[in-house]
Amino acid sequence: MDLLHAQTATPLLQVSGLTKLYGPRTGCRDVSFDLYRGEVLGIVGESGSGKSTLLTSLAGHQRPDRGSVLWQGQDVLALPETGRRKLMRSDWAYVHQNPRDGLRMGVSAGANIGERLMALGARHYGEIRAAALDWLARVEIDAARIDDRPSAFSGGMQQRLQIARNLVTGPKLVFMDEPTGGLDVSVQARLLDLLRGLVRDLGLSVIIVTHDLAVARLLADRLMVMKDGRVVEEGLTDQVLDDPQHSYTQLLVSSVLQV
Numbered sequence: 001m002d003l004l005h006a007q008t009a010t011p012l013l014q015v016s017g018l019t020k021l022y023g024p025r026t027g028c029r030d031v032s033f034d035l036y037r038g039e040v041l042g043i044v045g046e047s048g049s050g051k052s053t054l055l056t057s058l059a060g061h062q063r064p065d066r067g068s069v070l071w072q073g074q075d076v077l078a079l080p081e082t083g084r085r086k087l088m089r090s091d092w093a094y095v096h097q098n099p100r101d102g103l104r105m106g107v108s109a110g111a112n113i114g115e116r117l118m119a120l121g122a123r124h125y126g127e128i129r130a131a132a133l134d135w136l137a138r139v140e141i142d143a144a145r146i147d148d149r150p151s152a153f154s155g156g157m158q159q160r161l162q163i164a165r166n167l168v169t170g171p172k173l174v175f176m177d178e179p180t181g182g183l184d185v186s187v188q189a190r191l192l193d194l195l196r197g198l199v200r201d202l203g204l205s206v207i208i209v210t211h212d213l214a215v216a217r218l219l220a221d222r223l224m225v226m227k228d229g230r231v232v233e234e235g236l237t238d239q240v241l242d243d244p245q246h247s248y249t250q251l252l253v254s255s256v257l258q259v
């Protein structure tokens with residue numbers, strides 16, 4: 001969706017004053033933003049700036065101390081655990097940096113994809129297998145590997161399988177934590193290409209954490225730059241990266257250029 005149009009629509013996600021503290025230490029503090037349908041928001045910043053804390057607090061993996069998260073107007077933090085789990089299986093999805101955290105390594109690739117459909121009530125074996133085959137093709141995994149376990153896959157294949165497992169149920173919002181981290185550069189490039197295509201074709205909204213500004217540039221429409229748990233700058237990706245206003249963002253951008 002073009003951003004001008006997006007701004008006139010109702011936000012899918014409205015985050016206000018989100019704060020998570022670890023004792024005396026700040027995880028993230030006073031983070032507020034809106035996310036619209038089809039929009040990709042990148043969260044960037046150096047190690048320890050609070051990116052993961054923000055993502056896990058948003059996705060309900062841990063409870064923030066203050067603030068609110070509204071999903072299509074509904075207060076997510078007030079949901080009972082069962083409601084939160086249901087949301088994570090239906091409208092939301094979470095792609096972990098390490099595919100081992102997002103896959104079941106002991107069951108086949110096909111079962112990994114089918115499991116999420118079954119969790120939403122699918123029971124017809126033929127349909128589940130057909131959906132698994134369709135998604136293997138979409139993430140460029142050979143259909144002949146459907147009965148293999150992910151432990152027999154390369155790192156890049158495991159990550160693509162994790163993406164298929166997450167997207168098969170048609171989520172509207174996908175959280176991604178450094179999805180290309182830990183992969184070789186050529187494997188990263190292929191995965192980024194695939195992600196870009198899927199995000200565009202499916203009209204997904206995405207919140208992606210990355211320390212890699214090249215990944216942010218390729219995938220994100222908008223960026224939030226974090227430092228010491230706070231958002232120090234936000235804006236359209238090209239604006240933030242080509243004309244950074246905050247001295248910290250300028251440092252981040254120039255340190256990449258010097259490499």
Ligand SMILES: Nc1ncnc2c1ncn2[C@@H]1O[C@H](COP(=O)(O)OP(=O)(O)OP(=O)(O)O)[C@@H](O)[C@H]1O
Pocket residue numbers: 022025026027028045046047048049050051052053054211
């Ligand atoms: N479980 C925890 N207990 C105590 N402090 C924590 C915990 N998790 C994170 N922190 C602290 O919160 C701050 C933000 O950390 P966070 O992991 O969110 O940053 P990050 O930007 O995701 O870093 P990285 O890129 O290295 O993962 C840091 O000071 C960190 O030490």
